[in-house]
Amino acid sequence: MSRKVLLIEDDPALQELICSFLTSYGFETHGYSDPKKALECLLVKKEPFDIVVLDLMLPGMDGFDVAKMIKSQLDIPIIISSARTDIGNKIYGYDLGTDDYLDKPYEPRELVLRIEAVLRRYGRKSELVVSDFTIDESSKSVMMAGYPIDLTRVEFDIFLLLVKNRGKNLSRDQIIGSLGLGDETKHRTIDMHISNIRLKIGDDAKEPRYIKSIWGIGYKFTG
Numbered sequence: 001m002s003r004k005v006l007l008i009e010d011d012p013a014l015q016e017l018i019c020s021f022l023t024s025y026g027f028e029t030h031g032y033s034d035p036k037k038a039l040e041c042l043l044v045k046k047e048p049f050d051i052v053v054l055d056l057m058l059p060g061m062d063g064f065d066v067a068k069m070i071k072s073q074l075d076i077p078i079i080i081s082s083a084r085t086d087i088g089n090k091i092y093g094y095d096l097g098t099d100d101y102l103d104k105p106y107e108p109r110e111l112v113l114r115i116e117a118v119l120r121r122y123g124r125k126s127e128l129v130v131s132d133f134t135i136d137e138s139s140k141s142v143m144m145a146g147y148p149i150d151l152t153r154v155e156f157d158i159f160l161l162l163v164k165n166r167g168k169n170l171s172r173d174q175i176i177g178s179l180g181l182g183d184e185t186k187h188r189t190i191d192m193h194i195s196n197i198r199l200k201i202g203d204d205a206k207e208p209r210y211i212k213s214i215w216g217i218g219y220k221f222t223g
Contacts (some may be wrong), residue, residue, distance in 0.1 A: 003119065006049040007031040007065065008038045009081070010058050018053070021108035027115070043062065043073055050138070051115055051122075053096075054088070058081040064096060070096045075117045075137065081111070116187045130163050131210065132203075143145040144201055154179070155197050160191070162211060162221035194219055215221035 001166060005027045009015040015031040022029040025058045030049075032038035037056045052070060056063030067078055081091045083104040090101045099118045128135040134143040140156045142149040151159060157179050162170065170178075172187040181189075194211060195204075202208045210223035 002046065003050040004025055005029045005115065006038060006042060006052045007034055008058065008063070009033070009055045011055075018108060018111065022112065022115075024113050027112075034059065035063070035066045039066065039069060039221055041053060042070065042076075049076065051119060052078045053111070053115070054080050054082050056080060064092065065197055067093070067096050077122050079111075079114055079118060081106075093193075113160050128160075128163065130166065132219075133163070133223070135160060135163065150198050151197065151200060154181075155193050155200075159197050161184065162219060163223075166221045166223075167216050169214045169220045175218065190218075 003026070005022055007015060007018055007022075007029055009018065009031060012033065015033065019029045019031045030041070031065075032041070038100075042049060042052070054063050054067060057114040058066065063082065067080070070076065070078060077099040078097075079102060080098050081098040081102045081104060082089070082122065085103045093101050099121070100114050102114055119201055120140060128137065132145050133149075139152075139161065140153060142151055142156065142159065158175060161175060161178055172190045176182070176185045176189050190215070198205055198208070198211055201210060205213065209221070210221060212220050212222045
């Protein structure tokens with residue numbers, strides 16, 4: 001499976017060069033000149049990407065503000081690619097949680113190496129082990145006692161949210177809001193997804209080991 005790169009770069013020639021070069025190395029690359037359109041793709045439409053390559057000098061928004069918005073909602077690696085090479089900008093970028101800072105101009109091959117290095121680090125930290133489960137956020141897969149659990153994407157997102165809030169009561173509205181499922185999503189839809197998850201992990205709703213129903217509220221992970 002090819003890895004997906006979101007490139008936010010307003011120089012058309014450089015954007016085309018980088019997209020072409022990354023494609024030649026097996027990356028599926030989507031380039032945007034307008035940071036607002038890139039954010040809509042990533043945060044509103046929720047298109048899945050493995051990494052963001054971000055310029056700082058962009059039309060309408062500063063790249064640091066773009067990085068803040070992304071990092072506030074997603075755990076996705078960001079490489080800053082910028083001609084703003086002073087140490088103050090680099091420190092600020094790292095303080096925001098970005099993962100690498102590449103000074104322009106650079107050889108495209110260096111960008112490939114940086115992307116691969118960052119993805120390797122993220123691959124190692126994307127695995128979450130809780131109770132009987134090993135959860136890989138990057139591949140959206142769940143193993144239970146060494147066996148794969150076939151969850152749909154929504155089921156995975158709900159399960160991960162419960163696991164990350166282990167021991168906390170989460171209302172159905174909190175689940176809907178946290179996952180951006182939309183106000184039209186009914187409570188019974190969440191109940192249906194929970195029921196499917198329980199079935200797949202062998203959890204008895206009457207005597208749950210992992211997911212407990214909280215009467216009048218919602219659910220919590222107790223495993």
